[in-house]
Amino acid sequence: MTAKDAQLSAIDQSGWGVPYRFLQPHNPVFWVYLFGLGAGAVTMVKFFGPAFGPYGLALTSGIVLFGGYLVPWLLLLRHHNRYTAQPAGLLLTAFLWGGIAAPFWIALPANGALLEVWSKLLGPDGAGDWGAGLTAPINEEWGKALGLILIIGLAPRLVRSAYDGFIIGAYIGLGFQVFEDVLYVYNNAQATFGTDQLGSTLQILAIRGAAGIVSHTLFSAIFCAGVMWVLGRTPGDRNVVRGVLTCLVAMFFHFSWDDAGGLSFGNPVVATVLPWLVLVPIELAALFYVLRRAARTERGWTRDLLGPEVESGVVDAELLTAVSGLRKDRKRYRKQVRGARHLVEAAGDLAHEIAGARGADTPRVEHARAEVLRLRAQVRA
Amino acid sequence: MNTSQPDGWVPVEHRFLGLDRRQLRPALFVLVVGLVLIYGFQGLNALIPWDNPTKAGDVLALGDGATAVPPVGWQLEDGTLVGDGSGSADVTLVKGGATIHLQGAAFTGSATAFLDQVRRVEERSPAVTGPRASFTTDAGLVGVVETESGPRGEGLDAAFKLAAGAAADTAPALLVEVAAAPGEFEQYQDEIGAFLRSITPEERA
Numbered sequence: 001m002t003a004k005d006a007q008l009s010a011i012d013q014s015g016w017g018v019p020y021r022f023l024q025p026h027n028p029v030f031w032v033y034l035f036g037l038g039a040g041a042v043t044m045v046k047f048f049g050p051a052f053g054p055y056g057l058a059l060t061s062g063i064v065l066f067g068g069y070l071v072p073w074l075l076l077l078r079h080h081n082r083y084t085a086q087p088a089g090l091l092l093t094a095f096l097w098g099g100i101a102a103p104f105w106i107a108l109p110a111n112g113a114l115l116e117v118w119s120k121l122l123g124p125d126g127a128g129d130w131g132a133g134l135t136a137p138i139n140e141e142w143g144k145a146l147g148l149i150l151i152i153g154l155a156p157r158l159v160r161s162a163y164d165g166f167i168i169g170a171y172i173g174l175g176f177q178v179f180e181d182v183l184y185v186y187n188n189a190q191a192t193f194g195t196d197q198l199g200s201t202l203q204i205l206a207i208r209g210a211a212g213i214v215s216h217t218l219f220s221a222i223f224c225a226g227v228m229w230v231l232g233r234t235p236g237d238r239n240v241v242r243g244v245l246t247c248l249v250a251m252f253f254h255f256s257w258d259d260a261g262g263l264s265f266g267n268p269v270v271a272t273v274l275p276w277l278v279l280v281p282i283e284l285a286a287l288f289y290v291l292r293r294a295a296r297t298e299r300g301w302t303r304d305l306l307g308p309e310v311e312s313g314v315v316d317a318e319l320l321t322a323v324s325g326l327r328k329d330r331k332r333y334r335k336q337v338r339g340a341r342h343l344v345e346a347a348g349d350l351a352h353e354i355a356g357a358r359g360a361d362t363p364r365v366e367h368a369r370a371e372v373l374r375l376r377a378q379v380r381a
Numbered sequence: 382m383n384t385s386q387p388d389g390w391v392p393v394e395h396r397f398l399g400l401d402r403r404q405l406r407p408a409l410f411v412l413v414v415g416l417v418l419i420y421g422f423q424g425l426n427a428l429i430p431w432d433n434p435t436k437a438g439d440v441l442a443l444g445d446g447a448t449a450v451p452p453v454g455w456q457l458e459d460g461t462l463v464g465d466g467s468g469s470a471d472v473t474l475v476k477g478g479a480t481i482h483l484q485g486a487a488f489t490g491s492a493t494a495f496l497d498q499v500r501r502v503e504e505r506s507p508a509v510t511g512p513r514a515s516f517t518t519d520a521g522l523v524g525v526v527e528t529e530s531g532p533r534g535e536g537l538d539a540a541f542k543l544a545a546g547a548a549a550d551t552a553p554a555l556l557v558e559v560a561a562a563p564g565e566f567e568q569y570q571d572e573i574g575a576f577l578r579s580i581t582p583e584e585r586a
Contacts, residue, residue: 019388026391028400028408047567106418108564113422115478115562120429124458124475124482131478132534132562139418146411152408180564187566188530196512203530258563379469 003307008359010304013234015157016084017356022093029153036146037096044179045325047104048186050271055189058197062185065205066178073174073217080291081167082348083298083324084355091171097147098175098220103183106143116299133259137251140176141223142215145247147172148224152233160379161237161301162228162294169224181208204320211275214257214283222287223250225294237297246290253283290328299324305351314369315347316376321335323347339379346372431456435474442468444485445553446583447543452476452572470555474576478534478562479569481576488542488554492524495554496540500527520581521545537564537573543582555580 001009011017018041024030037126051059081091129317148168152159159168185204208215232238256279264270301323309315315323319331322333322344334340352367357365386392391401435451440463443449448463451474460472460483472487488495494538516526516539524541537559546554557580559566559573 006452017539021388024389024397026389026396026401027404029404029411032408036411106415110418110422111562112477112565112568113426115565116476117422117429118428119433119456119475119477119480124473124480127475127478128480128560136563139422142414142418148414149407149411153404181563183567184530187535187561187564188528190567190570195514199512260560279521291440 003304003311004359006304006307007246007354008115009128010220010301011355011359013160014084014298014301014305015155015160016301016305017352017358018155018156018157020087020090020158022089024154027154029111029150033097033101033150033154034107035100036150040101040103042361043104043108044100047106047108047183049342051186051190054194055197057188058185058189058194058201059182061198061201062182062204065201066181066185067346069181069205069212070174070178071207073178073212077167077170077174077217083295083302084161086158086164086167086351088156090151091168093154094147094168094171095175096110096153096217097150098144098177099179100175102140102143102147102172102176103180106146107136108142110143110183114139118276129262130259133255133257133262137219137259138253140216141219141247141251141254144169144172144176144220145223145227152231159228159295160233162225163229163298165224165226166221166291166294168215169227172224173218173220177212178218181205181212184208211257214253218283219250219254222290223247223255225290226250228294234297241275248285253279253286295326299326302351305354306347309350309354309369309372313373315350318348319343319372320375323351339378343372343375343379346375382467395484433457441472442466443470443472443483443543443555443580444468445543446560447553447555448579448581449483449576450579452569452576455572470553476569476572478565479573480560481573482558484556484558485543486554486556489551491550492540493552495542495556496525496527498539499538499540499556516577518580519578522580522582524577526577534561534563535562537566539577541580545582552582 022030048059075079114135115131118134119127122130143237148165159165181204183305186203188204189200223246226243229237229239229243257275260275260279261271261283264274303320306315306323307322310317310320318333318336322330322340330344332338333344337343346368348364350372353362353365353368395402397405433456434459435453435455437453439450439451441449442461442465444461444467448574451457455474455476458473458475460474461468470483472481472483476479481548486495496513513525513527516524518524518541522541522545523541524539526537526539529536539557541555541557542552543555544551557577561569
């Protein structure tokens with residue numbers, strides 16, 4: 001296979017550059033998405049609507065503070081939305097499913113019922129220790145992952161690899177996390193009967209903000225990467241055992257976080273130490289393992305996309321390794337080359353334009369190529 | 382002549398009522414799984430009955446003539462109803478992800494001092510405690526409530542002395558502990574508030 005053939009194959013397999021269109025009246029998936037979002041929105045309005053009077057300060061401050069909390073998360077996820085990056089509209093679709101449909105359409109009624117089942121089966125003490133962890137990982141992880149299935153139906157050519165699942169899952173989880181945080185602000189304000197509402201919001205921001213590092217964004221990124229391995233939407237990417245295990249790991253992390261009290265068997269010191277000193281390092285290590293494993297296919301596509309550019313000398317081998325590589329590859333390149341950050345970004349732009357032009361030489365591709373050459377000339381100068 | 386398919390065009394052989402038949406499977410999958418999660422667990426919950434649910438008109442006997450009106454439809458795990466015995470302040474009520482636990486104690490001092498004492502001796506999971514507030518029942522008992530929020534959900538502790546006025550210092554103390562799973566407190570807040578307001582001390586002639 002020539003470099004050009006490999007490039008065209010990568011464009012075809014990755015679907016990169018295919019425009020994303022949300023409005024698809026002919027697509028039943030679109031209507032199910034709208035139904036879930038609408039049902040979630042109605043519940044959300046019913047839930048929060050009456051609260052804007054007595055708990056207005058708590059809710060408003062919660063929305064503003066968690067809106068600010070969202071910004072660094074979006075920057076972090078934007079940084080990881082690399083290789084054959086997903087378009088913003090698709091990621092917004094994911095975020096809204098995670099924020100509105102998954103918690104308010106599915107999790108809220110499902111959690112209440114299943115928690116009561118555990119209370120009946122395990123008694124109040126057993127349910128207090130284990131109920132939350134035996135409920136949320138089922139209803140919430142599945143509820144969020146349904147958003148990924150819908151997005152595959154809305155953009156079947158764009159969502160192909162496990163890395164796509166990882167990124168889309170992270171956005172769904174982020175939506176869930178932030179909307180749930182506002183729900184917690186409301187709950188806490190209610191529990192304090194509306195006294196010191198701003199203080200109550202700041203408390204929740206402190207607790208949930210810190211816990212958010214290893215919360216729904218992480219669980220869903222791992223779970224949805226697992227779903228993509230089960231589905232195997234690109235040649236060689238299907239691995240049902242790995243996919244199921246990955247989903248179970250995400251569910252176990254969710255369980256262990258929710259039931260840290262039960263897992264500590266009543267020891268308050270263990271209950272404090274377990275989440276932060278044991279679970280956090282394990283969960284972050286698992287997250288980065290899944291990220292690296294999921295990125296393999298996309299990294300290969302990026303290499304294939306830029307293959308002809310390497311042959312023609314526009315991109316050199318070191319730059320190709322950096323733009324298609326992991327953090328350590330980019331770090332090594334930055335040590336070797338002055339202005340490496342700009343070069344890597346420009347090479348990413350070139351790959352994006354080539355994919356968008358389906359491998360043809362358009363004015364945009366030529367401009368992106370000229371930019372890479374200009375920056376390389378600056379580096380040499 | 383070979384033309385490329387316009388964006389959004391569904392070939393006639395893939396249409397069903399104007400919809401793209403190829404996407405029916407994921408659409409139905411999501412709809413079915415979503416509905417099973419929502420209504421399946423509600424159905425399962427309905428199939429498993431509580432063995433001792435509270436009914437309209439039930440009144441809890443908290444001992445020494447004190448009473449409280451439990452919310453209807455909660456499981457009375459521990460506790461005695463008026464007419465069933467002398468009563469006890471050890472009461473546990475459960476519904477969904479929420480538990481209300483009542484515990485009585487002999488304590489000389491105010492409700493605030495009693496709650497301080499409880500806080501000193503109880504081992505608690507890590508959580509952030511909210512500001513302490515006053516709470517007055519319909520019978521005029523003035524108690525203190527304190528909330529906490531942590532990874533395990535929201536909780537509320539309320540302390541009362543079962544007498545109003547000068548007799549309060551020497552009257553028995555009552556601790557009400559409410560624990561709700563994450564995100565569940567709101568659903569029961571009205572019932573919990575009504576329950577707290579219904580706590581009534583012994584009526585003296």
